[in-house]
Amino acid sequence: xxxxxxxxxxxxxxxxxxxxxxSYVAIGFFSSSEDSKLLTIVRANEYGAPHIQPKNGEWLTxxxxxxxxxxxxxxxxxxxxxxxxxxxxxxxxxxxNGNKFKIVYILVKEVTIPPRxxxxxxxxxxxxxxxxxxxxxxxxxxxxxxxxxxxxTILGETAKNDIRRQMVAxxxxxxxxxxxxxxxxxxxxVDKGILTRNVECRILEGWHE
Numbered sequence: 001x002x003x004x005x006x007x008x009x010x011x012x013x014x015x016x017x018x019x020x021x022x023s024y025v026a027i028g029f030f031s032s033s034e035d036s037k038l039l040t041i042v043r044a045n046e047y048g049a050p051h052i053q054p055k056n057g058e059w060l061t062x063x064x065x066x067x068x069x070x071x072x073x074x075x076x077x078x079x080x081x082x083x084x085x086x087x088x089x090x091x092x093x094x095x096x097n098g099n100k101f102k103i104v105y106i107l108v109k110e111v112t113i114p115p116r117x118x119x120x121x122x123x124x125x126x127x128x129x130x131x132x133x134x135x136x137x138x139x140x141x142x143x144x145x146x147x148x149x150x151x152x153t154i155l156g157e158t159a160k161n162d163i164r165r166q167m168v169a170x171x172x173x174x175x176x177x178x179x180x181x182x183x184x185x186x187x188x189x190v191d192k193g194i195l196t197r198n199v200e201c202r203i204l205e206g207w208h209e
Contacts, residue, residue, distance in 0.1 A: 009144060016141045019148035025156040027163065027201045028119060038198060045189060048115030059107040061093065065182040067104045073192065078105055106178055114173040116188055122159070122166040130155060149203065156201030164196050 031039045043049075054060050063075035070076040078084055081104060083095045091108070094101035133155055140146035167189040174186045183191055190196060 012144070013142055016148040020141075020151070022205050023148065023152060023203055024205075025152050025159070025201055026204050027156055027159040027199070029195075029198055030200055030202065038194070042119075042195065044113050045116050045195075046119055047117070049113040052111040052113065053109070059091075059109065060111055061105040062108055062111070062178055063105060063182060064103050064178065065184070066102050067182070073194075116170055116173065118166045118170055118189055119163055122163045125166075126159070126162045130159065133158065152203045153201075156203065160199050160201045163199050167196055167199075 029039060029042045031037075052060065061078050068076040068081060070080070078093055081093075081095065084093050084104065085095075085101075086093055086107075087101060091106065092103045093105035093107065094103045096102075134151070137146055137151035137154070141148060141151065168187070170189045171186060173188065174180070175183065175188050180186050
């Protein structure tokens with residue numbers, strides 16, 4: 001007598017679908033309240049920041065290519081630079097350099113950062129690709145070759161890399177001339193790679209809009 005055996009895979013399929021229904025992928029920048037500087041930079045670039053003015057004092061200090069770097073990897077605060085002075089009649093801060101001086105900060109009254117919506121642009125340009133990935137992934141879950149977590153992970157990593165590529169490719173609006181001179185290139189969203197390194201994807205559970 002021949003025994004016919006049928007494997008019932010539907011319980012496992014429904015389990016994976018339940019995980020999909022309860023989970024979502026968050027892609028972007030995550031920061032604790034103790035380290036909110038990163039999110040401030042991201043927000044200023046994504047949405048723009050018009051009319052930035054000094055909170056204390058009269059001037060904003062814009063670093064140049066000769067500005068010393070501090071322990072945190074960023075420009076050293078002006079108050080910590082030995083010998084810093086303001087040459088008469090010039091809106092700069094400098095340090096002695098032989099018989100001349102070397103400009104380490106440019107003084108300005110106000111700065112405007114134009115919007116560079118790299119996150120939204122990456123989403124819009126790749127949305128159809130993500131939809132295809134989800135549909136293909138659902139098919140693979142049904143045939144048992146992929147789990148829900150694997151689908152969410154692949155989707156998140158793909159979107160993360162798309163945002164990084166958008167940041168590297170962004171060129172307009174360009175950096176200000178002083179910034180281009182300091183960086184040596186017009187790449188508005190890339191300087192020391194801090195933003196690109198901090199793009200993350202996380203699989204989360206719960207309701208989301």
